[in-house]
Every structure is written in structure tokens, then in C-alpha cells.
């Protein structure tokens with residue numbers, strides 16, 4: 616399942632949406648707040664900025680020192696909450712230890728929470744009335760839709776229960792009438808449970824953890840993991856070469872879920888901007 620191609624397709628549609636907004640005097644605005652010098656975060660932020668600029672967004676990347684206090688960072692978020700040119704605010708995680716990530720995520724105006732991490736947006740998703748949705752699971756739903764994967768009545772297993780991937784993913788599949796199991800590090804008989812899945816989503820953060828023993832023949836396997844091997848090469852959580860022989864569909868790493876995450880971030884910013892009309 617090619618996320619890069621779908622991201623390119625969606626980009627064309629989003630360009631039309633941006634052009635239409637601009638013809639009405641509105642430029643979608645995205646503010647990205649980056650604290651410290653984490654190299655992976657810097658790369659993610661650079662990619663987001665590049666994609667936002669290529670669509671003609673009003674794009675701001677604010678960089679703060681590793682030592683910034685929580686109070687100062689919250690003040691910055693409030694500044695962007697008040698700024699009418701900004702329709703989406705993203706605080707790049709992880710944050711340094713003096714800052715409580717929950718306080719920071721809670722401070723973002725839910726209307727501008729294009730990452731979908733605010734408790735209001737998480738709660739709306741949980742009650743089946745989603746507004747802003749966590750971008751990685753949202754991107755996975757777009758991939759499933761694009762490849763016309765039937766979800767209703769299927770058995771879905773998600774390995775990983777993080778707030779940004781596993782939990783919202785489970786809820787989205789449940790809303791679409793899958794029968795959902797969430798597995799995690801304390802799950803017994805993991806491979807056996809995974810083998811029941813028509814749709815298996817793996818979001819663990821351990822390179823090549825999922826082998827062919829985890830796979831039901833013909834199933835859909837979504838690899839969210841982004842890990843570096845000993846040579847520094849980007850690899851997924853799934854041992855792709857052997858799993859590809861059994862699975863019906865598999866997302867590659869890179870070029871699968873990753874490009875869709877940024878796409879959904881930009882998409883949700885455009886939707887926020889549309890609402891200001």
C-alpha cells in the first residue's frame with residue numbers, strides 16, 4: 616500500500632482547496648513549535664514546513680531553547696491561539712523534562728489542534744463524533760479507504776496502545792464496525808492474537824519485531840514503526856520481506872504510513888481555515 620502515491624494524490628486536491636481559500640482572502644496558517652535540538656524532531660519539523668510551504672501555507676516554525684520554562688511555552692501557545700492568521704498549531708514532541716506534555720497539549724485551542732491530541736478532540740473521537748483526529752491513524756484510514764479495504768465485520772488487532780497511534784486507531788476501526796483487539800507489552804500469546812487479524816496495525820517502535828508467525832494469510836498489515844537499524848537505515852516494526860509473502864497488503868517503511876501523517880496534518884489545517892469563512 617503506497618502512502619507516498621496517496622499523499623501525492625491528496626496533495627493535488629489540497630492544492631485546489633488552498634487556492635480556493637486564497638481566492639477568498641484566507642491563507643491556511645500553520646505554527647510549529649519546536650523545543651530543543653532533538654535531530655529527529657528537527658527533521659520532522661523541516662519536512663512539515665517544506666510540505667506546508669509547497670502548498671502555499673502561511674507557515675511559521677518557532678524554535679525555543681531546551682531550557683524554556685513551561686510557563687513561557689504556554690504563553691507562546693496562547694499567542695498562537697489568539698493569532699487569526701494561524702489555523703493549526705503543532706507542538707513537536709518529545710518535550711524536555713521540565714515541561715509537562717499534557718499541560719502543553721491541553722493549552723492548544725481544540726479548534727487549532729490539527730494533531731488531534733487535545734483531550735476534547737480525543738473525547739469527541741471516543742464518543743463517535745470525531746472532529747480533529749490524530750494524524751497517523753487518520754492517514755491509515757485514508758489508506759484503507761483508497762485500497763477499498765472492507766472494515767465492517769473484520770477482525771482488527773492493534774499492537775501498541777499509545778494515545779497518538781494505538782488508541783485512536785482502535786476507535787476509528789471500531790467506529791467503522793471492525794471487531795477490535797488492542798495488544799501491548801503485557802499481552803500474552805501475542806503472535807497467536809495477531810494471527811486472528813484481518814487487519815493488523817503494528818505501532819510498537821521495535822525494528823522487525825513482527826515476523827511471519829504473526830500474520831494471517833491474505834491479511835492487511837499496517838506498519839507504523841519507524842526505527843533505525845544498526846547501519847542507520849530506516850526500518851519498520853514488521854519484517855517486511857517475509858511478511859510480504861503471506862500478507863494480502865502491506866505498508867512499506869519508508870513510503871507507507873509516514874507520508875500520510877504529514878498529509879493529514881496539512882489537511883486538518885485547511886479544514887480549520889475553511890471554518891473561518
Ligand code: NAP
Nearest residue numbers: 751775776777780799800818819820839840841872873876
Ligand atoms: P509508544 O508511545 O512508545 O508506544 C509503544 C506501544 O508499543 C506501547 O503501547 C507498548 O506497550 C507497545 N509495546 C512495546 N513493546 C512491545 C512488545 N514487545 N510487545 C507488544 N507491545 C509492545 O510509541 P508510539 O508513539 O505509538 O509509536 C510507535 C512506533 O510508531 C514508533 O516506532 C514511532 O516512531 C512510530 N510512529 C510513526 C509515525 C509515522 O508517521 N509513521 C507516527 C507516530 C509514531 P505498553 O503500553 O505496555 O508499554
